[in-house]
Amino acid sequence: MLPEQLQRIIGYFLEEATEHLQIIEQGLQNLQNTVPAPQSIHHLIRASHSIKGGAAMLGFSSIQRIAHRLEHYLKLLRECPIAVDSRLQSLLIEVFEILAALVYKVSKGFGLNHEDANQMLSLAEAVFDELDAYLRVLIPTRLTVRATTDEHIHVFSGYCTSLGEFSSAIVSRVGLLGGTITRHEHEGLGIRLCIDLYLPPYTRIENIRQAVELSGAIIGTVQTQRDFSLLATGDYPVYQSAIEPPAICTGCRYYYGRRDGGYLLNCTIHPRGPETEDCRDREPE
CATH class of the missing domain: 1.20.120.160 (HPT domain)
Structure with missing residues (x-):
């Protein structure tokens, strides 16, 4: 007992x-x-x-x-x-x-x-x-892409639904931009992928975003960091604030403010919302 x-x-x-x-x-x-x-x-x-x-x-x-x-x-x-x-x-x-x-x-x-x-x-x-x-x-693979140029570091967060296809496609897209992949880290159950890119000076953020999305990713948020070499001047903050989603842009071809699979989709062309009511990127109704 x-x-x-x-x-x-x-x-x-x-x-x-x-x-x-x-x-x-x-x-x-x-x-x-x-x-x-x-x-x-x-x-x-x-x-x-x-x-x-x-x-x-x-x-x-x-x-x-x-x-x-x-x-x-x-x-x-x-x-x-x-x-x-x-x-x-x-x-x-x-x-x-x-x-x-x-x-x-x-x-x-x-x-x-x-x-x-x-x-x-x-x-x-x-x-x-x-x-x-x-x-x-x-499970869609949770994705972090850290794209570094001589001026900025852009961090894209989102997910991709086909890990193998994305991994091969991003190599090609980055090559077209003249960049290289410096880290490709796959974690856990296949549900997290971290990629570091190094790109030529003055590569535009919209070109990076397009390369990532055309490789098969859905981007949820973007953060921008100034290059550390500029900190000595005292002119630049280390981090800009993360994108704050404004009201949904109805008809936006970049799907700003909508959700896909639980992830918020932010437009990197107009990261703080459209400048004017007649945004040039708004899809015609």
């Missing part, structure tokens, strides 16, 4: 875990509507996190690990523009069912034996591998 105090603590864990599992199950069954609703997806993340914390406190490492991975996947759904489909939903429900089965085993014996825990964890690892591979296909 377990000490009475430990039994009582496990009982509290099971009571709370059952409530959290119900929240997760309801959210996953209606995943397409859960993901776009910030409060709903937050409830699922918090429920997974709570189960992870309680399991860690009691030494249920298998439950802790599976809840942690589920929390990680839910955060990706919140942070990345992912189109939820039946396969993704099914894989996440498989993870949930393994997690729920482990909690049920704890409820039957007020504990877990290593054999059961390892068997369920092996099942979960196979699902994790499949989920990771599928998410590489679904």
Whole structure:
């Protein structure tokens, strides 16, 4: 028999875990509507996190690990523009069912034996591998391009939907501008790409933006930094402020102020909005 105090603590864990599992199950069954609703997806993340914390406190490492991975996947759904489909939903429900089965085993014996825990964890690892591979296909790659000239450093942030195609296309586009790629860093699950470019003096920001976008990227924000060699004069700040989106430019061919996949699209031709009502870049109606 377990000490009475430990039994009582496990009982509290099971009571709370059952409530959290119900929240997760309801959210996953209606995943397409859960993901776009910030409060709903937050409830699922918090429920997974709570189960992870309680399991860690009691030494249920298998439950802790599976809840942690589920929390990680839910955060990706919140942070990345992912189109939820039946396969993704099914894989996440498989993870949930393994997690729920482990909690049920704890409820039957007020504990877990290593054999059961390892068997369920092996099942979960196979699902994790499949989920990771599928998410590489679904998640647009978050992109940072740092373009340096002798006068400025422009930092473009956004995403691209085809990592391989973008990586090969940007080499060609940068070459046409007379520039070179000095760093090409790919991180994580294939969801972050950082590229540094060095370009000839006086390369215009709109030409850089066009090269990046024609390579297959969607640009969300642009920041400009003055070259460090100019700081000695005291004439230039290190950073200009990030672009602040004004009202949406209706009919703008650069889609200023609209959102695409959760990312705000800013126009680098008119970074602070159109100068006049009859902006020359406005599409004819």
